[in-house]
Amino acid sequence: MALRGCLRAGLGLGLLRAAGPRGPPARGRCAGDRPPAFGFLFDVDGVLVRGSQVVPAARRAFQRLADSSGRLRVPVVFLTNAGNCLRSARAQELSHALGLQVSPEQVILSHSPLRLFSQFHDKCMLVAGQGPVEENAQDLGFKHVVTIEALRKAYPLLDMVDQSRRPKELPPPTTGFPTIEGVILFGEPVRWETSLQLITDVLLSNGNPDSELQDIPYPHLPVLACNMDLLWMAEAKMPRIGHGTFLLCLENIYKKVTGQELKYEALIGKPSTVTYRYAAYLIQEQAEKQGWKAPIRRLYAVGDNPMSDVYGANLYNNYLKSAHQNRVQAGVKRSPQTASPHTEDHLKLRKECNNSVESCESILVCTGVYRHNADVPSKTKECMIESVFHGHRDFCFDPSLVEASHIVQDVNDAVQLAFKKENWS
Numbered sequence: 001m002a003l004r005g006c007l008r009a010g011l012g013l014g015l016l017r018a019a020g021p022r023g024p025p026a027r028g029r030c031a032g033d034r035p036p037a038f039g040f041l042f043d044v045d046g047v048l049v050r051g052s053q054v055v056p057a058a059r060r061a062f063q064r065l066a067d068s069s070g071r072l073r074v075p076v077v078f079l080t081n082a083g084n085c086l087r088s089a090r091a092q093e094l095s096h097a098l099g100l101q102v103s104p105e106q107v108i109l110s111h112s113p114l115r116l117f118s119q120f121h122d123k124c125m126l127v128a129g130q131g132p133v134e135e136n137a138q139d140l141g142f143k144h145v146v147t148i149e150a151l152r153k154a155y156p157l158l159d160m161v162d163q164s165r166r167p168k169e170l171p172p173p174t175t176g177f178p179t180i181e182g183v184i185l186f187g188e189p190v191r192w193e194t195s196l197q198l199i200t201d202v203l204l205s206n207g208n209p210d211s212e213l214q215d216i217p218y219p220h221l222p223v224l225a226c227n228m229d230l231l232w233m234a235e236a237k238m239p240r241i242g243h244g245t246f247l248l249c250l251e252n253i254y255k256k257v258t259g260q261e262l263k264y265e266a267l268i269g270k271p272s273t274v275t276y277r278y279a280a281y282l283i284q285e286q287a288e289k290q291g292w293k294a295p296i297r298r299l300y301a302v303g304d305n306p307m308s309d310v311y312g313a314n315l316y317n318n319y320l321k322s323a324h325q326n327r328v329q330a331g332v333k334r335s336p337q338t339a340s341p342h343t344e345d346h347l348k349l350r351k352e353c354n355n356s357v358e359s360c361e362s363i364l365v366c367t368g369v370y371r372h373n374a375d376v377p378s379k380t381k382e383c384m385i386e387s388v389f390h391g392h393r394d395f396c397f398d399p400s401l402v403e404a405s406h407i408v409q410d411v412n413d414a415v416q417l418a419f420k421k422e423n424w425s
Contacts, residue, residue, distance in 0.1 A: 055411065057367065057413070059098070061411045077108060077279045084129060088104045127145050130188070133186050159194050162193070179207045183224070301360055310403070314403070365413075
């Protein structure tokens with residue numbers, strides 16, 4: 001599949017010019033007093049916005065989705081691989097972009113499902129990325145967090161690539177620094193060489209990077225990674241490298257040094273099934289808060305990236321088809337979202353939510369990563385030929401997983417399509 005770009009995974013929406021929110025959400029009205037049995041999962045960049053600009057079709061789509069008071073008539077979750085901001089900030093930006101109230105509970109960033117991994121919340125975790133990584137970690141429930149910068153300042157002799165940052169004199173020994181018990185990779189950092197070096201040091205030293213290298217521990221400390229996008233599309237005409245590229249560097253460095261594969265306790269963000277299960281949980285929770293008694297049976301996932309949005313939605317749909325099993329059987333060499341035998345215990349999702357959702361249809365739009373010059377084709381495979389696999393190492397390529405259930409021009413067409421299928425006005 002020759003992808004023409006990749007999912008935007010990092011820019012904020014601070015320059016959006018749009019009407020402010022219309023007021024707090026309340027109980028929504030349904031078509032003909034019929035409660036909805038379906039919900040939407042919307043990607044953000046390339047579907048609702050492009051850079052700092054709102055996609056015009058997004059406004060029209062949400063006029064259809066909202067009633068005259070600006071209240072959503074069906075449950076909606078915004079599902080993005082962005083992760084260098086707070087969920088509350090992204091919700092506020094979306095509120096202004098779309099002209100209706102979006103709550104933080106409707107937004108899933110790449111790292112949002114980490115709040116379910118409570119077995120790590122009391123451990124001392126090294127966090128890497130950019131933006132408010134420490135605040136994000138604490139908001140997710142992690143109580144003891146060490147940043148890359150704090151680790152570098154504690155052990156300045158570890159960071160040696162940039163000669164201008166090397167200490168001029170031998171620093172005194174650091175005492176009292178906590179032993180690191182795990183690593184969280186939120187997103188691509190600014191200084192890759194520093195993060196790659198220090199993360200490798202932590203893994204090789206079992207959390208004590210100032211110690212001498214002896215026997216390399218394996219399995220290594222738990223690693224939780226968010227956002228696997230190799231590339232993403234910004235305002236530039238060519239794709240930009242993303243966090244998936246950073247993971248690729250870390251994986252290859254670790255294997256070259258140790259001869260062993262870097263293993264992940266979890267890979268979070270699209271296309272991980274964990275992320276879609278969490279989205280389904282929030283959809284059901286949202287419907288219950290609105291007083292909609294009918295269980296949510298069907299989800300429509302609208303995105304612009306075949307490798308992230310379509311792959312993830314289809315993988316989750318396969319999971320739903322085999323929900324009685326503990327591991328996804330289709331499209332994954334070893335399910336990263338269930339890499340630990342205790343993952344099901346970690347994911348404290350309500351059983352009724354998982355049982356109610358029966359299907360997840362993928363709808364591919366042509367306003368972002370995936371674009372074509374001709375008319376919208378009827379079948380995805382007519383316009384996509386796999387030549388380079390841009391997915392993560394732990395996901396194998398299956399052509400059926402990048403074939404969208406539907407291809408439409410934009411998000412407004414996607415909403416109309418779902419309404420027609422649901423006989424919803």
